[in-house]
Amino acid sequence: MSDNGFQDVGLGWLEGSGVHSDIVLSTRVRLARNLQGHAFAARVRDGEREEILDLVRAAVQETALSGGAGYELSATPILGRRLLHERHLISRELAGLAGDTPPLGSGLFMDPQGGVGVMVNEEDHLRLQVILSGLRLHDAFHRVDELDEELGVQLPFAYHQEYGYLTSCPTNVGTGLRASILIHLPGLVLTKEIGKVLQGIGQVGLTFRGLYGEGSEVVGNFFQISNQTTLGKSEEDLVEHLQKIVGRVIQYEMGAREILMRDAPTVIEDKIWRAYGLLRYARSLSFDEVMNLLSGVRLGMSMNLLSGLRVYTLNKLMIFARDAHLEQAAGRPLREAESDLHRAAYVRRVLATEGDVSADAVDAQDDRETS
Amino acid sequence: MSDNGFQDVGLGWLEGSGVHSDIVLSTRVRLARNLQGHAFAARVRDGEREEILDLVRAAVQETALSGGAGYELSATPILGRRLLHERHLISRELAGLAGDTPPLGSGLFMDPQGGVGVMVNEEDHLRLQVILSGLRLHDAFHRVDELDEELGVQLPFAYHQEYGYLTSCPTNVGTGLRASILIHLPGLVLTKEIGKVLQGIGQVGLTFRGLYGEGSEVVGNFFQISNQTTLGKSEEDLVEHLQKIVGRVIQYEMGAREILMRDAPTVIEDKIWRAYGLLRYARSLSFDEVMNLLSGVRLGMSMNLLSGLRVYTLNKLMIFARDAHLEQAAGRPLREAESDLHRAAYVRRVLATEGDVSADAVDAQDDRETS
Numbered sequence A, B: 001m002s003d004n005g006f007q008d009v010g011l012g013w014l015e016g017s018g019v020h021s022d023i024v025l026s027t028r029v030r031l032a033r034n035l036q037g038h039a040f041a042a043r044v045r046d047g048e049r050e051e052i053l054d055l056v057r058a059a060v061q062e063t064a065l066s067g068g069a070g071y072e073l074s075a076t077p078i079l080g081r082r083l084l085h086e087r088h089l090i091s092r093e094l095a096g097l098a099g100d101t102p103p104l105g106s107g108l109f110m111d112p113q114g115g116v117g118v119m120v121n122e123e124d125h126l127r128l129q130v131i132l133s134g135l136r137l138h139d140a141f142h143r144v145d146e147l148d149e150e151l152g153v154q155l156p157f158a159y160h161q162e163y164g165y166l167t168s169c170p171t172n173v174g175t176g177l178r179a180s181i182l183i184h185l186p187g188l189v190l191t192k193e194i195g196k197v198l199q200g201i202g203q204v205g206l207t208f209r210g211l212y213g214e215g216s217e218v219v220g221n222f223f224q225i226s227n228q229t230t231l232g233k234s235e236e237d238l239v240e241h242l243q244k245i246v247g248r249v250i251q252y253e254m255g256a257r258e259i260l261m262r263d264a265p266t267v268i269e270d271k272i273w274r275a276y277g278l279l280r281y282a283r284s285l286s287f288d289e290v291m292n293l294l295s296g297v298r299l300g301m302s303m304n305l306l307s308g309l310r311v312y313t314l315n316k317l318m319i320f321a322r323d324a325h326l327e328q329a330a331g332r333p334l335r336e337a338e339s340d341l342h343r344a345a346y347v348r349r350v351l352a353t354e355g356d357v358s359a360d361a362v363d364a365q366d367d368r369e370t371s
Helices: A048-060 A078-086 A137-154 A186-190 A194-203 A235-263 A265-281 A287-302 A311-320 A323-330 A336-354 A359-370 B048-060 B078-086 B137-154 B186-190 B194-203 B235-263 B265-281 B287-302 B311-320 B323-330 B336-354 B359-370
Strands: A024-033 A069-072 A107-110 A116-120 A126-133 A177-184 A206-209 A222-227 B024-033 B069-072 B107-110 B116-120 B126-133 B177-184 B206-209 B222-227
Touching: A024 A137, A024 A235, A048 A069, A048 A107, A048 A116, A048 A137, A078 A323, A116 A137, A126 A137, A137 A177, A137 A235, A177 A235, A177 A287, A186 A194, A186 A235, A186 A287, A194 A206, A194 A235, A206 A235, A222 A235, A235 A265, A265 A287, A265 A336, A265 B265, A265 B336, A287 A311, A287 A336, A311 A323, A311 A336, A323 A336, A336 B265, B024 B137, B024 B235, B048 B069, B048 B107, B048 B116, B048 B137, B078 B323, B116 B137, B126 B137, B137 B177, B137 B235, B177 B235, B177 B287, B186 B194, B186 B235, B186 B287, B194 B206, B194 B235, B206 B235, B222 B235, B235 B265, B265 B287, B265 B336, B287 B311, B287 B336, B311 B323, B311 B336, B323 B336
Parallel strands: none
Antiparallel strands: A024 A126, A024 A177, A069 A107, A107 A116, A116 A126, A177 A222, A206 A222, B024 B126, B024 B177, B069 B107, B107 B116, B116 B126, B177 B222, B206 B222
16 A cells, blocks of 8 residues: 655645635535445454455556555554545544544545545445535536446445445435535625525535534534435436535525625625734634634635635645644644644745735725725 | 914824833923913903913914914814824813813914924913923923923913912922823733732822823823822922833833743734734724734834834824824715724825835744744
């Protein structure tokens, strides 16, 4: 198993390309698959997990993942596992962040570009996943579907004529597909419309979560929206349904932003620029505060109130300002207070080099306000 | 009476010269004088105030004030009176800011450089005053004493062999001298030592007030410290006593800053830089917030945590970011919300041109923090 470091693995989605990439940060589609003849994760016998990992390792060499990165997580240092988790490539459980190191047989394979991968021996034997920048559900499904076909040639996936793909958790039976998008909804939060919108999402079979998956808090107005069930519909239908609803949510968000700019433009501008000023100069920043401030700056960039910043820079800060990434950069463990100092130093260095809002933009702003 | 506009009148003290000008913003000494043969302010008869103003006007032409600015306040537009008040040149009462326009005979004369002046028909017939930058009590007393002698040749000051100069309010009888300094004490506020220090000041015959005189709130950790009584001591003794106590307060403040830097350097640095970031980028700022943020930035500059800023710039912002000064710059009245926008625009324009903290300083800071 090759482990070619962590520098760029799984970070392709940061690029900020794709439709609505200012509002929809990323699209993720995953397929849950299990192997015939092996017990589901909760019931595997000794040595069975390692057998499964060996089977998957051999199989991925025949696919687009060949030549990419591979991690046997039980042998991966804790910092590496934390990095992969912060990049949304492995779950908290698979990373063994709850305290235990991951059991033998836990693995991750990523393609050379890092957008396509397979988690091994998480809740299911295999979880095929694709992460792309922006709103690209069909594209992401197409890619994960290709990988599914390639792997299906190599591996005997457990499949039932009536129910479809069999999975560890009943909610994944059927297509085994979960499609989700990471979306930024500050307008709906500020206009207090978000509750209604999230309720509506629930009524059409979708669900929402915070930035780091189930049970994680919503920070910075970032939401993950995904399908709730996988049974009784085709993959295409599930993806198309999510696409349609996300399209509507984007429309609501745009509407909310228009209302804000109509009713309280100076309040919004002030909020956005204060967030930028704090990111640019603070000496100590918690991760939650960074996310909340980045939310303001992202809104400003998206509404053309603040120029000279790229989506890429804001996306990058969301990952590289996390604890494990700061420790990797520092080359040593950091205590929490230290971490906050390093985070602030990193954020302002990035903004000074990649996000220096031009004086022109500021002056134009001034002229308008004081005219 | 010449009225040569308001552009620079009375702003000499902003220059930021003088001893400890980062901590002691300004020194002010005033002498209360009344004219023999005229009733005190509260009891004047019709026409008497105008007579007094005429007498003073004629007298100042024979002094260092000759050729300076003169304002007959009952004929001065409200904006002009507000400007003079914001510059600490006339009291709120003399400016007629409580609602009524000032009665006939209210006046102000300033020397050409604007540091020396005479208020006419405030609580006393004359209040001679000198405002200088930094801690310069002896210098300020010397100047006001010179003016007193010059005017005393022209005008019959009410004087009693036993009590000294007679004044409208008994607390001013004697020397009629009040010496005060405007001092910035964020260290003592942050270490919560300020209460003890202010209590001590009271015990040695001194008193403290906020930025805009009696009854005004303390904002931005700026305090005015002055002598409480004027009787029974020579002018020199009063000034020397204040000088000695202020010297001690400065020592306490320096001590408090050392403690802060020893116990919580990153908290202090963060506070200072956040204040700078908000001043630099906020789109709406109340005057109180500006004062509080300027307090942080002033502390940072004084402690060499933040370079590239001059005391002059910070002093200027304290005056020109006030409502009347913003209205003068805008050329029209401003509603409160508008005022906050203009204030923010003014502050960031000044900081962008006069207070752009060098990247070098920021990087040096970074290196230290992340090493």
